[in-house]
Amino acid sequence: MSNQINNFQRLRRTRMNPIIRSMVRETELSKNDFIYPLFAVPGNKFKKEVSSMPGVYQMSVDEIVRECVDVKNLGIPAVILFGIPEKKDEVGSGAYDPNGIIQQSVRAIKKEVPELYVITDVCLCEYTSHGHCGIVKGDEILNDPSIELLAKEALTHAQAGADMVAPSDMFDGRVKAIREMLDKNNFHNLPIMSYAAKYASGFYGPFREAAESTPQFGDRRSHQMDPANSDEAIREVEADIEEGADIVMVKPALPYLDIIRRVKDEFRMPTAAYNVSGEYSMIKAAGKLGWIDEQRVMLEVLTSIKRAGADLILTYFAKDAAKLL
Ligand code: PBG
Numbered sequence: 001m002s003n004q005i006n007n008f009q010r011l012r013r014t015r016m017n018p019i020i021r022s023m024v025r026e027t028e029l030s031k032n033d034f035i036y037p038l039f040a041v042p043g044n045k046f047k048k049e050v051s052s053m054p055g056v057y058q059m060s061v062d063e064i065v066r067e068c069v070d071v072k073n074l075g076i077p078a079v080i081l082f083g084i085p086e087k088k089d090e091v092g093s094g095a096y097d098p099n100g101i102i103q104q105s106v107r108a109i110k111k112e113v114p115e116l117y118v119i120t121d122v123c124l125c126e127y128t129s130h131g132h133c134g135i136v137k138g139d140e141i142l143n144d145p146s147i148e149l150l151a152k153e154a155l156t157h158a159q160a161g162a163d164m165v166a167p168s169d170m171f172d173g174r175v176k177a178i179r180e181m182l183d184k185n186n187f188h189n190l191p192i193m194s195y196a197a198k199y200a201s202g203f204y205g206p207f208r209e210a211a212e213s214t215p216q217f218g219d220r221r222s223h224q225m226d227p228a229n230s231d232e233a234i235r236e237v238e239a240d241i242e243e244g245a246d247i248v249m250v251k252p253a254l255p256y257l258d259i260i261r262r263v264k265d266e267f268r269m270p271t272a273a274y275n276v277s278g279e280y281s282m283i284k285a286a287g288k289l290g291w292i293d294e295q296r297v298m299l300e301v302l303t304s305i306k307r308a309g310a311d312l313i314l315t316y317f318a319k320d321a322a323k324l325l
Contacts, residue, residue, distance in 0.1 A: 027307040029299065031325050035078045035119060035272070036071050036318035039210050040064050040105040042086045052206035053277060054284050056316050058084065061101075061108050068113045074322040078117035080166060080314060081105055082211050085127050091135060092127035096152040103160040110161040119193065120157040122150055122167040122178070131215040133169040133223065141222055147174040151181035158187045166249070168195040170223040170236075175243035193247035193272060194240040197233035197259055200224035203252045203278030210277065233259045234266055241267060247312065252276040254301060257308040264309030273310035275302065280316040295324065 014024045039050075039058045046060035059067060064081075071079060083101035085094025094100045102120055109118050124146065125133045134146025146169070154165045165182075167174050175194050182190050200221045208214040225232060237248050248267065250260045251274035264271045283301065287294025298317050305313055315321070 027303055029303050029306055029321070029325060031075050031318070031322040032077060033306065033310075033312050034076050034318040034322065035080050035312060035314040036076050037080050037082065037314060037316060038064055038067060038105075039082050039084065040101050041084045042101060050206065050210040052209050052281050053316060054288070055320070056210060056280075058210065061105050064105050065108050065112045068109050068116050071319065072113050072116045074319055076318050076322050078119055078163075079109075080119040080121055082121050083126060084212050088127055088129045090129055092124035092149065095124050095127040096149060096156050098156050098159065100156070103156055106157060106160040106162050117163045118161070119164045119166050120154075120162045122154045122157065122165050123169045124149060124153070125169075125213040125215070126211045130217065131213055132218075133220065134171060139218060143171045143173070147171050147177040150174050151177040154178045154192075155181050155185055155187075158182060158185070158190050162190070164191045164193055164247075166193040166195065168198065170195065170198050170220075170225070172239075173243070175240045175245050179244035191246035192244060193249060194245040195251055195274070196237040196240040196245060196248040197256070197263065198224050198249070198251045199227050199256065201227065201252050201255070201276070201278070203255070203276045205278055206281045207277035227255070230259060230262065234262060237263050237267060237269075241269060246270065247272050249274060249314075250310075252279060253305045253308075253310070253313070254279050257304060260305065260308040260310050270311050271309055272312035272314060273305045273308070275305060275313055275315040275317065277316065283317075295320070299324065 014020050041058045041060055043060040047063045048058050050056045081102055085101050106118055123133050125131055130136055132141050135142045150167055157165050240248055247270040249272040250256055250263055253273040253275045260273050283297050286292045302321055
């Protein structure tokens, strides 16, 4: 027996220089796949950095529009909007106010930057005084009364001119309720991207600072998924597809790459992944400290999400990455 390696198969031959490496590369990251999240707040000429998310800002509508011009010029096709209302109340009225912060933002963006594709996040947590995603009774977050309000919210976003709505609540039956509401009002061509497999994750921490949506009591474990579950994600995604979802999302991305792959293989649907706030903040922080090469790690992570099967990536890195691609 010789311990010589097999000379006929040498996998390194296609790694010997950048040209051949690029020719055999299986996954190509493209800024065409990026969706950039933005946080709209009331006011004028207001732009405040989120302390746990360097490079991410809460912005008034005028600043949002300015930012959208930048985003479009960088070649990023789409944004997703989150709103912080003037006033919060028990039932999240600001969410479905035809003149609410998101509705105003959408109208302004579609007027000034019509080529940009505008997606709206549909949820109540930024709008309720208790910070929960729906109507609360005692310590229960109610399902059916909440999805009625989400459908109303989605309709006002559509009426303001949104190109797509994205329900992020994880209540049962909300995609159907939204689809029916949109169809009834002649928005049958408006797609729904559902946050289909959304986990109860510690990685949302910085977002809750940005969106001022930390629950005042309890948590979101009665509707968002247990991080230990995988088969259940398949059932969640299947339900949303049956109810009419056009794009299905897995969230967060990096700790759930296995779920992205399973969802893509199982359903062959346009699949989105949300590279969430905590995933962004960790890389920014370690980069700042000089512990990792921020740009390199960013591109590696985004590539891994694409390689796992995501067609679309929601990411706070969209602008940084677009500048490098
Ligand atoms: C809910 C919503 C959340 C995120 C997007 N939509 C937060 C939550 O469920 O608490 C998190 C996104 C991120 O962390 O970047 N409206």
